[in-house]
Amino acid sequence: MNQTATVSEQFDAVIVGAGFSGLYMLHRLRQLGLSVKVFDAAGDVGGTWYWNRYPGARCDIPTTDYAYSFDPELEKEWTWSEKYATQPEILDYLRFVADRHRLRSDIEFSTTVTSARWDEQAKRWRIATDRGKEVWCRYYIMASGCLSIPKSADIEGAGRFTGQVYFTSQWPHEGADFTGQRVAIIGTGSSGIQCIPLIARQASQLTVFQRTPNFSIPARNGPAPADRLMQLSEDRAAYRHAARWSRGGIPVEPTDVLGVTASEAVRRERFEAAWEQGELFAILGVFADQGVNPASNDIVAEMIRERIRSAVEDAATAEALCPKDHYFGTKRPCLDTGYFETYNLPHVRLVDLRTQPITSISEQGIDTADESFGFDAIVYATGFDAMTGALAAVDVAGRGGLSLAEKWAPGPSTYLGLMTAGFPNLFMITGPGSPSVLSNMTVSIEQHVDWVAGCVKDMREAGFETIEPTALAESAWGEHVRDCAAITLHPTASSWYMGANVPGKPRVFLPYIGGVNAYRQACDDVVSQGYLGFRRTGRGRDQCRDGVIRSMQPDVAMVLEVMAGLGLPPMETLSAADARALMAATTATRPPAPEVGEVTDGVMPGPEEDLPYRLYRPAAPAGPHPIVVYFHGGGWVLGDLDSDDPLCRDLCARTGAVVVSVNYRHAPEARFPAAAQDAFKAVQWVDANAVSLGGIPGQLAVAGWSAGGNIAAVACQMARDAGGPRIAGQLLICPVVDSEMTRPSYAENGDGYILTTALMRWFWDHYADPADRGDPRAAPLRGSPDDLPPACIVTAECDPLRDEGVAYARALEAAGATVRHIRARGHTHTSVTMVGVIISGAPVRAQIAQALADFFPAPIAAPVTGALSHSSIG
Ligand code: NA7
Numbered sequence: 117m118n119q120t121a122t123v124s125e126q127f128d129a130v131i132v133g134a135g136f137s138g139l140y141m142l143h144r145l146r147q148l149g150l151s152v153k154v155f156d157a158a159g160d161v162g163g164t165w166y167w168n169r170y171p172g173a174r175c176d177i178p179t180t181d182y183a184y185s186f187d188p189e190l191e192k193e194w195t196w197s198e199k200y201a202t203q204p205e206i207l208d209y210l211r212f213v214a215d216r217h218r219l220r221s222d223i224e225f226s227t228t229v230t231s232a233r234w235d236e237q238a239k240r241w242r243i244a245t246d247r248g249k250e251v252w253c254r255y256y257i258m259a260s261g262c263l264s265i266p267k268s269a270d271i272e273g274a275g276r277f278t279g280q281v282y283f284t285s286q287w288p289h290e291g292a293d294f295t296g297q298r299v300a301i302i303g304t305g306s307s308g309i310q311c312i313p314l315i316a317r318q319a320s321q322l323t324v325f326q327r328t329p330n331f332s333i334p335a336r337n338g339p340a341p342a343d344r345l346m347q348l349s350e351d352r353a354a355y356r357h358a359a360r361w362s363r364g365g366i367p368v369e370p371t372d373v374l375g376v377t378a379s380e381a382v383r384r385e386r387f388e389a390a391w392e393q394g395e396l397f398a399i400l401g402v403f404a405d406q407g408v409n410p411a412s413n414d415i416v417a418e419m420i421r422e423r424i425r426s427a428v429e430d431a432a433t434a435e436a437l438c439p440k441d442h443y444f445g446t447k448r449p450c451l452d453t454g455y456f457e458t459y460n461l462p463h464v465r466l467v468d469l470r471t472q473p474i475t476s477i478s479e480q481g482i483d484t485a486d487e488s489f490g491f492d493a494i495v496y497a498t499g500f501d502a503m504t505g506a507l508a509a510v511d512v513a514g515r516g517g518l519s520l521a522e523k524w525a526p527g528p529s530t531y532l533g534l535m536t537a538g539f540p541n542l543f544m545i546t547g548p549g550s551p552s553v554l555s556n557m558t559v560s561i562e563q564h565v566d567w568v569a570g571c572v573k574d575m576r577e578a579g580f581e582t583i584e585p586t587a588l589a590e591s592a593w594g595e596h597v598r599d600c601a602a603i604t605l606h607p608t609a610s611s612w613y614m615g616a617n618v619p620g621k622p623r624v625f626l627p628y629i630g631g632v633n634a635y636r637q638a639c640d641d642v643v644s645q646g647y648l649g650f651r652r653t654g655r656g657r658d659q660c661r662d663g664v665i666r667s668m669q670p671d672v673a674m675v676l677e678v679m680a681g682l683g684l685p686p687m688e689t690l691s692a693a694d695a696r697a698l699m700a701a702t703t704a705t706r707p708p709a710p711e712v713g714e715v716t717d718g719v720m721p722g723p724e725e726d727l728p729y730r731l732y733r734p735a736a737p738a739g740p741h742p743i744v745v746y747f748h749g750g751g752w753v754l755g756d757l758d759s760d761d762p763l764c765r766d767l768c769a770r771t772g773a774v775v776v777s778v779n780y781r782h783a784p785e786a787r788f789p790a791a792a793q794d795a796f797k798a799v800q801w802v803d804a805n806a807v808s809l810g811g812i813p814g815q816l817a818v819a820g821w822s823a824g825g826n827i828a829a830v831a832c833q834m835a836r837d838a839g840g841p842r843i844a845g846q847l848l849i850c851p852v853v854d855s856e857m858t859r860p861s862y863a864e865n866g867d868g869y870i871l872t873t874a875l876m877r878w879f880w881d882h883y884a885d886p887a888d889r890g891d892p893r894a895a896p897l898r899g900s901p902d903d904l905p906p907a908c909i910v911t912a913e914c915d916p917l918r919d920e921g922v923a924y925a926r927a928l929e930a931a932g933a934t935v936r937h938i939r940a941r942g943h944t945h946t947s948v949t950m951v952g953v954i955i956s957g958a959p960v961r962a963q964i965a966q967a968l969a970d971f972f973p974a975p976i977a978a979p980v981t982g983a984l985s986h987s988s989i990g
Pocket of ligand 1: 263270271284302303304305306307308325326327328448469497498499500612617
């Protein structure tokens with residue numbers, strides 16, 4: 117504050133920002149009867165569209181969708197002139213909205229909010245501005261935009277240049293005339309790519325300094341798309357509804373075509389269609405898997421590079437303009453009008469900073485390692501301190517003087533991108549942790565504003581004065597946001613989504629990538645569950661609904677949704693034969709499993725009949741190897757060598773151990789204790805034949821998933837009781853270790869996650885008589901936990917069997933065994949083992965493989981390849 121505070125007024129709400137968010141927030145709160153004051157540093161409404169006046173500035177979402185939807189009359193009265201409107205037209209639109217709803221009377225322009233302090237006594241925020249004004253408010257709303265704090269010119273010597281300096285983000289209102297000038301442009305993001313072709317028309321020389329080439333496709337601007345206009349005129353409400361419940365905030369039919377499996381003809385056809393359409397969501401959705409699968413992404417990326425090469429005449433320039441260091445879409449792609457063709461003009465030159473870095477900016481121009489350039493003007497199109505910049509620009513102190521900047525020093529932490537613990541009644545519109553910049557902003561803004569307005573209304577009606585997220589809800593949301601990003605290729609890029617463009621900014625993926633629709637549902641669910649994850653207080657009331665709104669891994673949830681949609685009959689309603697047939701049919705549709713060195717099938721003698729086995733030998737290192745005897749899952753009734761084949765390949769490829777997968781006798785044909793006896797016999801046989809199987813004698817581990825984990829655990833107890841063989845370790849993935857089905861994990865997860873309580877009961881009924889179910893060979897948790905081999909026990913959060921797995925881990929640990937307990941957060945009974953389907957299972961399997969490798973004395977290679985996890989490129 118540069119003056120002494122002179123006035124102290126009271127408002128119900130203070131809003132920072134008079135762009136799309138602030139204007140609508142003001143309108144909504146006024147409708148609720150609140151007194152509101154809006155502050156904006158700009159001289160008028162418009163937010164980002166007030167400042168970014170550079171030549172060529174346009175939205176990159178079609179204007180049919182880049183508009184408010186809350187006011188049907190407004191939609192009738194306003195007609196956009198183009199598919200992608202220019203900055204002046206969008207600014208006119210926002211002025212029109214401000215006039216129409218008489219919003220300006222509550223807005224104080226040319227005023228920057230400098231600090232905000234929570235007063236615990238008053239339960240209000242004290243807001244100070246750079247004009248010396250101080251106001252108090254109950255609700256403090258940051259509608260300050262995601263891309264509103266420009267990055268400073270962080271280049272050595274930037275202050276020395278004596279010519280004209282421009283920032284695209286703070287363009288002079290009177291414009292700039294570059295006629296006859298030598299102009300430099302630094303930066304080739306959206307702003308650079310939009311203004312370069314227009315500045316090239318005026319400048320006598322234009323030199324573009326490019327640090328990272330960007331993917332850009334032709335915008336094909338012109339009249340608004342006829343199909344969208346038709347849909348809107350036919351049923352405006354339905355169109356807007358579809359947008360609100362779409363993935364990106366624009367109604368787009370999602371595809372299920374996978375890039376990796378599509379034919380070349382289909383690939384071309386889909387790409388061409390998106391290219392012709394000239395819309396970001398079209399080119400980002402050519403294939404369903406391009407955001408998660410590097411191979412699929414490469415197909416789209418290479419087709420765009422082909423177009424760049426054909427547009428740019430000079431081969432070296434074309435190559436330098438081809439993005440190769442990030443996956444397509446992991447940095448914001450651009451829409452352009454003649455961008456690449458501009459480099460064919462004789463007075464336009466590209467300087468690739470990767471090969472010719474800037475050493476400093478001088479009085480006359482720019483020096484690189486090889487050359488000194490003289491310029492009349494330098495244009496910085498160098499971007500923003502995105503998503504957190506504007507929030508951190510205000511000195512915010514919450515409960516107990518907690519500083520927002522300090523709290524967020526390791527990266528922003530929010531609940532739903534709407535609020536942050538310790539800062540009661542502080543709302544963010546499209547804050548970090550919400551879809552925001554990955555979506556059509558206008559749809560996300562309206563959704564946030566509506567949510568905040570609803571929240572304020574509910575509070576007032578219920579007599580609450582404060583609302584604040586709980587620490588648990590906030591940290592779980594942060595985990596969910598990270599989980600959603602982790603299954604995509606996004607975290608591999610140095611993008612502003614990751615905070616990577618601002619030196620020193622923590623690298624975390626800032627927006628929520630789970631989709632506008634999924635996000636909206638989460639926000640709605642929070643409300644319908646009585647503001648789950650929030651504490652609300654007021655007038656002697658203190659209501660805390662602590663809890664987690666989303667805990668399941670996003671890809672697991674997606675697969676469950678798809679499976680539910682298939683309408684398959686519940687397994688427990690089928691005969692064993694039909695259940696096996698159904699399982700075999702599902703198995704046949706799986707994606708290809710990881711490659712290993714060699715796979716051979718054989719048979720080994722069992723206690724009653726020969727047991728088929730499949731041996732997986734690693735490609736490297738050269739043998740002999742430690743051996744893992746593996747038992748498949750399927751409730752002792754289902755499953756075979758094929759059912760768990762991908763998991764066995766994955767374990768083999770990751771650990772470099774030989775895996776021997778054994779098919780044991782199944783129930784109901786062979787009931788308890790047949791499977792357990794077979795398992796023990798198989799372990800004995802593999803131990804005795806280790807050398808001929810390519811194994812190292814004495815380096816033998818036992819592993820199994822589900823019912824296979826049950827008989828693996830039992831085999832270890834039997835080996836102990838029989839005095840051998842010596843087992844180096846037991847890997848039990850979501851094992852059945854008890855027949856008791858009353859633990860809390862059954863109550864929590866017994867329905868809806870594939871392995872249900874009903875199915876588990878069906879398995880037990882097929883396998884063992886009730887009288888036998890307490891036998892340690894059926895329920896190893898009931899056996900002695902003494903003198904058992906080291907164990908790795910994997911439990912899944914959303915698995916009915918979770919708590920018995922935890923109990924077994926504890927029992928073994930208490931008995932002195934070395935136990936590694938891997939808790940698969942957000943996973944179900946089946947998801948960790950779904951190799952090639954559930955991407956979020958890969959890091960869990962990497963931990964499992966490490967635990968397995970650690971059973972053996974000498975470290976064995978764990979050759980994790982790009983096929984097993986996302987690899988970074990560049
Ligand atoms: P962006 O997309 O952040 O682009 C900024 C560009 O400036 C980008 O090419 C940067 O390279 C480059 N840059 C940034 N700092 C430097 C330095 N120090 N030296 C050289 N080059 C630099 O911002 P925009 O304004 O273009 O677009 C922002 C969003 O607005 C856009 O995505 C749309 O959503 C609307 P880098 O890639 O960091 O290597």
